[in-house]
Amino acid sequence: MEFENKTLNIEQTNTNGVLVCKLTGWLDPNTTPKLEEEINLAGVKELVFDMQNVEYVFSAGLRAFLYFEKMMKASGGTMKLINVSDFIKSIFEMVGFQEIIENTK
Amino acid sequence: MICKSRKWLKKQSLAFKISLGVLLCSFMGVVILLSIVTKRSETIIKEQILxxxxxxxxxxxxxxxxxxxxxxxxxxxxxxxxxxxxxxxxxxxxxxxxxxxxxxxxxxxxxxxxxxxxxxxxxxxxxxxxxxxxxxxxxxxxxxxxxxxxxxxxxxxxxxxxxxxxxxxxxxxxxxxxxxxxxxxxxxxxxxxxxxxxxxxxxxIDLDNIRQYLDKSPFQDEGELVLLSKKGLYITHPNPKINMKTSIYELAEKLNNKKLYQIGQKVLSGQSGYTQMPFSSVYEAPTVFFYAPIPLLNWGLCLIYSKKQLFKPVYDLQIMIIVSAIAGILIMLFLIDKICYYSTRPLQNLAKVAMQYGKGDFSQNVSELRSGDEIGTLSDAFGNMRTNLLEYIKKETMQAAEKQKDLSELEIAKQIQLSALPADFPEHELFDISALMIPAKQIGGDFYDFFFLNQHKIALVIADVSGKGISAALYMMRAQEVIKHTARYTKSVAKIFERANNILCEGNKTCMFVTAFLAVINLQTGEMEYVNAGHLPPFLVDETGCTPIPLKQNFVLGVRSGCVYKKEKLKLKPNSRLFLYTDGITEAQNLQGQFYGQKRLHTVLEKNSPTPQKTIQNVITDIRHFANNAPQSDDITMLSFLYRKQDTNDLTIKADIKELHNVLAFIEHDMKHKKITPEIRSKIIVIAEELFSNIALYAYETNGMVRIKTSIQEENYCLTFVDNGKPYNPLKHQQPDISKPVAQRSVGGLGIFIAKNMADSIEYVYQNNENVLEVKVKIKKIL
CATH class of the missing domain: 3.30.450.20 (PAS domain)
Incomplete structure (x- = not known):
């Protein structure tokens, strides 16, 4: 079954302080901690999440983005999400996180 | 045409028919008389004229x-x-x-x-x-x-x-x-x-001299005397254009009248005689010619009469006869009509009285109509008939009253019997039921029954008591009551029949027996236990087709006390139908004596019908069509049951976040099976994730289980989470303030918020020490 053992894969590319994280998989309570564990924000001025291969973002994921947003703001950097599917965008909008996506525009 | 006039004549009154007959006879008489008189008078006149x-x-x-x-x-x-x-x-x-x-x-x-x-x-x-x-x-x-x-x-x-x-x-x-x-x-x-x-x-000699002699003829008034010279020249012709100018031969040629020519030849050659001509130069009408020669001169003399003038007396006579005949006939008709009217009046009165007799009113006697003729005899016969009829009716009425008494008692018995059968078919989300019994003319012993044994179990019964009449009906009432009563306190269906059989055997001196089928269905699981006592196997209709349910025959009820009955089991699939019936259906006959049979029933049942009511309607319509007005010889009894168990699915799993993928995989799989669209599926997955995560993370201090049920209810996909952790209503959880800027947000409560927003309804209840959270999402389309 395709739903079993869903994981999250993170592909990071750092170019002159712009960190692009290409995410593949789910952002659920089991996988999300991986984000905080793997992403090192040191020296990152702009954090970009490429959401093209993300199927689901649950509240755990939302919380993670909230965390990164806070971290980036604190260090004077920015964060944005790109290639967000309509469905995920609707979830962000539902909880009032549209500003994160707005940043991406 | 002839047929029509005959029919018309039949409708007319007697007086009219007699009058018509007399009229025709008189008319014929007058015609005959007229022709005889005409002929005779013509002859006489001819002789005289001659x-x-x-x-x-x-x-x-x-x-x-x-x-x-x-x-x-x-x-x-x-x-x-x-x-x-x-x-x-x-x-x-x-x-x-x-x-x-x-x-x-x-x-x-x-x-x-x-x-x-x-x-x-x-x-x-x-x-x-x-x-x-x-x-x-x-x-x-x-x-x-x-x-x-x-x-x-x-x-x-x-x-x-x-x-x-x-x-x-x-x-x-x-x-x-x-x-x-x-x-x-x-x-x-x-x-x-x-x-x-x-x-x-x-x-x-001056011709005037000769003419003078002719003028002296005493019969001049009745005709014209025409003198012909030797060469045929007209010498005394009344027409001056012809007289002395034309000969008879010339005139004959001119008029193309051969007869005239012949007359000329005959008279001038010395012959005499007479002949008739349709036309002549003297009278422009039919004429009679008499001719004779004048020998000394070799001349001819013709006497010409107009036929009309000649036969005027005959015509006058004819007119007189016709006029007097018509007058006579009219008078005769008038008299006949009157006579007929007066002589058939008693007959009309008789007819009126007879009509009243026909309506059942015997109050009027016919004695007052008495007369000496045939009508009088008829009246007497009517009088006798009335007396006899009155006596007969009196007898019949008494007998009929007795019969009626019996009949109405039977009717009451029938009503009681029918009222014993449940006629209210409950509405239930898990099943649909309908049944029908059409008693034959004679009171019979079929019955159907259904009743709940508990909240989840329903019992279905169909039975046929041997024989007919009051005794069968009474035994049927008893059998129905015994089975129902026994079922209430007996768990096994086999035991129900065993006990019922023992009770029915008691005091059954008439050796009546019952064939019966009993099924008890668990509505939640679809499991059915059934036992059969010599009855026809019911039909099971599901997606695989229509088949008699497999069963072993046990002995009929009511004959052998202590009999052992064996039960059988099967599992009803959702949307399968049961059809219980008695042999009144398969043995329904048409006018040719053929039986309706199982094959026809099978064909009808195979057809898809949405409800048991429709199934029964289809069967009865088909039987009626087959029987084609042949009388119903046996009770027709049937019961149709539709098991409508919802397509629910459930999963009981550890309330652990590590099971999240399994939970979501189960739900995704279930939704795909139920052909939910991908959009809705994504929505439901999100909801399920949030709710399961919530339970997994917060419900239990230590380990616990969660039961997840899915179903389709109307147009909703229904998801239920049941856990027996601490009572907790997630819906009452404080809502996150989504108006705050993202950076200032606290991270709690988002999951429930998302679930509530995405679901069309979400309800929480704590019952039986369980948290039950039910979510419904509308499914618009099914793939």
Missing amino acids: KHSQHTISASVENISHLITKTEQALRALRNTLNQLDTDDTESIEIALKSTIKAIHNSGFNLSHVAIYSFPSKTAAWGKFYSAYAQDGEFFYKNEENKNFYKEFPWLKDVEKEEKIVWSEPYVSPNSPTPRMVITCVLPFKFQKTDDFTGLVSIS
Whole structure:
């Protein structure tokens, strides 16, 4: 079954302080901690999440983005999400996180 | 046409029919009488006419002949006188001529002329001419020398100078001072001392003379007398255009009338007779011709009558007969009508009384209608009939009342029997049921039954008591009650029948028995336990088709006490149907005596029908169609059950976040199976993730389980989470303030918020020490 053992894969590319994280998989309570564990924000001025291969973002994921947003703001950097599917965008909008996506525009 | 008039005649009253008959007979009589009278009177009149005509004609002919004879005698006398005279004795000749004309004139004949033509020789064309004539009572005489006879009297050429009187054709006399039509008779003579021939002596008669004689005919009024000359010239024709100008032959040719021509030929050749002609020149109408010759002159005389005029008396007679016959018939009809009316009036009254009898009203007696004739006899017979009928009715009424009493009791029994059968079919989300029993005329012993044993179990019964009539009905009521009662306190279906059998065997002296089928269905699981006591196996209809359910036959109920019954089991799939029935269906007969049979029933059941009501309706319609008004011989009883268990699915799993993927995989799989669209699926996955995460993270202090159920309810996908952790209503959880900027947000409560927003309804209840959270999401389309 395709739903079993869903994981999250993170592909990071750092170019002159712009960190692009290409995410593949789910952002659920089991996988999300991986984000905080793997992403090192040191020296990152702009954090970009490429959401093209993300199927689901649950509240755990939302919380993670909230965390990164806070971290980036604190260090004077920015964060944005790109290639967000309509469905995920609707979830962000539902909880009032549209500003994160707005940043991406 | 004939048929129609016959039908019409049948509808008419007796009076009318009799009148019509008499009218027809009278009419025929009148026609016969009329034809006889006409024929006879025609004959009589013809005979009379014939007589009259012959008389008229012969009188005329006689008159004319008399004139001719007289003239001829005078001519002969003159000839004789001349024969004794000398040629030169002019004086004597003058005397002879004068005396002759005087003598004849004096005897009443208006003679025109007496002449002597003295030829010097037989071949000479001219000679001496002596003539004397009478005019207005005076007599004149003259003689001329060297007169050219043939120039002045062309007709003389043709006269044979022989010892014989010759009559000329009519011609205009040149000798008379005024032109007159005359005929002349000539005779040769010779003076004394001459050898043989001297000349001719002639006497001319004015035609008016002859006409005068004809005018004297006493029958002139009744017809026209027409005289024909030797050559056929009309001499006395009433039409001046024809008279003296045309001959009968010419006229016949002109009119193309062969008959007229033949008449001319016949009469001028001396024949007499009569004939009829459709047309004549005298009367422009049918005519009768009588004709006879005048022998001395070789002339002809015709008497012409108009047929109409001739038969006028006959026609008058006919009209008189017809008028009097019509008057007579009318009077007769009037009388017949009256007579018929009065003589059939009792019959009409009788008919009225009979009609009332027919309606059942025997109050009026017919004795008052009595009369001596056949109608009287009929009245008497009616009276007797009434008496007998009244007696018969009295008897019948009593018997019928008794029968009615029996019948109504039977009817009541039937009603009681029917009312014992459940007629209210409950509405239930898990099943649908309908049943029908149509009792045959005779009260019977079929029954169906269904009842709940508990909240989740329903029992279905169908049974058929042997035999018919009140006893079967009573036994049926008992069997139904016993089975129902036994089922209430007996768990196993086999035991239900065993106990019921024992009870029914008690005191069953009449050896009645019941074939029965009992099924108990667990509505939640679809498991069905059933037992059969000699009854027909019910049909099971599901997606695999329509089959009799597999069963072993046990002994019928009510006969052998202590019998052991074996139960069987099967699992009803959702949307499968059961059809229980009695042999009243399979043994329904049509007029040809054929049975309805299982095959037909099978065919009907196979057809998809949405509800049990529809199934039963289909079966009964098909039986009625098959039976085609044949009487129903046995009770028809059936019960149709639809198991409608919802397609629920459930998963019981550890309330651990590590099971999240398994939970979501289960739900995703279930949704795909239920053909939910991908959009809705994503939505539900999000909801499920949030709710399961919530339970997994917060419900239990230590380990615990969560049960997840899915189902489709109406147009909703239904997801239920049940756990027996601490009572906790996530819906009452404080909502996150989503209006705050993202950076200032706390991270709690988002999951529930998302779930609540995405679901169409979400309900929490704590019952039986369990948290039950039910989420519904509308599914618009199914793939």
